[in-house]
Amino acid sequence: MPLEIVRHDITKMTVDAIVNAANTSLKMGGGVCGAIFQAAGIQELQRACDQLGGCRAGEAVITNGFQLDAKFIIHTPGPIWNGEGNKEAALLKSSYINAMDLAYKHQCESIAFPLLSTGIYGFPKEEALQIAVSAISSFILQHDMLVYLVVFDKNSFSIGKKLFSSIHQYIDEHYVEDAEISYPRKMDERYILEQKLDSEIFQEDLLKEADYSLVDRLEQLEESFSERLLRFIDQKGMTDVETYKRANIDRKLFSKIRNGVNYTPTKKTAIAFAIALQLTLMETLDLLNTAGYTFSRSSKFDVIIEFFIQQANYNIHEINQVLFTFDQPLLGA
Template identity: 65%
Template sequence: MPLEIVRQDLTKMKVDAIVNPTNTELKMGGGVSGAIFQAAGVDELKQACDNIGGCPVGQAIITNGFRLPSKYIIHTAGPVWKGGSYREAELLKNSYTHSLQLAEKYQCESVAFPLISAGFSGYPKEEALQIAVSTISEFLVNHEMHVYLVVFDKTSFGLSQHLFQSINEYIDENYVEEVEANFSRRIEHFTNEPLLESEIISEEIEVKQSEIIIESSLLHLVEELDESFSERLLRMIDEREMTDVETYKRANIDRRLFSKIRNELGYSPKKKTAIAFAIALQLNVDETNDLLSAAGYTLSHSSIFDVIIKYFIKQGNYNIHQINEALFAFDQTLLGA
């Protein structure tokens, strides 16, 4: 997918370039910067940086990747947080923009960023994340590049606590355990009394009746599937008068995959890909299920992933990057491909 949040060691990313959050003197620091110097080779990278001399705040320079899996290291000096009144937001945005422009200049198809300035520089993590995602996504509207935002662990991730709590409450209210067969065992656990034989038989009948209903619904669904997923998706795109580029950009989908979907009418997507298109098209819950049904999927109350998707749809929030931030925070699969 064009913008992907991953939990990984930045120095092990197999991309064309990784980004080093450096200081204006390009000296080896601690944290992420120190790890990059160590992995690349301290002497080689130090010499390359000394030859360049420095990097103003908000700007970016590039060196060889040396011993890293990446071909290049893009060095950018992010701002130090001083309360927010010293152009910190503008300078942080510039760090991402100039790094991306430099990656494009050197024909990089993939680049991996840490969360710039959110470590020793003290930038508030929530605001740093918002600037990172918004700046990268703005760039990707007009450019084809696979960008990774790499975080080492959840403590370095800046999802809004208010949003996290709101989603968590929605999950508590709407998430339903899928395995209802455990119900009798849970009752026995709390009451220490076995169920009567008549109660067990009644429960078995209810389960069988549910299975019959589900089977009947599936048969009806199969009969109604007169469109493939690709055909239904393309029809919906036309109905909303959207372009192909607009659609796959909003869906956080790689251009090559979208081309494959357009040209292979029998293409069967992953669920996360199908939902990404529903988000791009700004479908409501019923319309989303209509699109998903063409690929054999549906939104369920027994999946935390699905419940989070429903939360954003019902909120009218179709920003796929914000949705992915939330999915990442809850350890769920991200949207796109």
């Protein structure tokens, strides 16, 4: 997927470039910076950095990766948090944008970032995360690049307390751990429809959406996932590129889906398209059914997705932040 949040050691990421949370003098520091220097080879990397002569906050420079799996290391000093708000936010955004621009100029197809400025520089983690995701998502809408946001542990990652509380409450109210209801993939679609209508899962939600009738659904039961997806794209007046970018889907995978009438995606990929197209709950279920899936109240993943659709919040990167927080699979591919 073009933007993925992962819990990993950034020095062990197999990508074209990793980003160093550097200081302006480009000297070996602590935290992520120190770990990268040690993994790359302290003397070689320091010698290369010394030849660059420093880097200002918000800007970016590049060196070889030396002993890392990554071909390049992009060094960018984020701002030190002093509570100045807009100025520091602008500098932090520039760090991400300039690092990605530099990677793109060096023909990198993948890049891995730490969460910049949130260590000893003291930038509030929640705000830093939103700036990172905003900068990265804007960039990948215009460029084909795989971007990883790497966090070492959950202590370095934070979503808004209000959002976390709302979702936690929604899960408590709707998640049914002991009453798992699932359907085999590939089962007859008419049977899926009948079972879904008879079940209690989402029944109240389905009845509320009278604008999308049962007759319409029965007429479209023979459509494949690819055919249904392309019909929705046309109905929503979106382009292919706009759709797969918003779905956090790789261009090559979308090409397989478009050209393969019988292609069956993973559930998270199918839902990613539903989010990109801003489908209603009813429309989402219809799209899922063509791939042999449905929703279950025994799945926290499904309940979280339902929460966002009910709220008409189709920001896929915000959804992925929440899924990551609750240890669920991320949307996209």
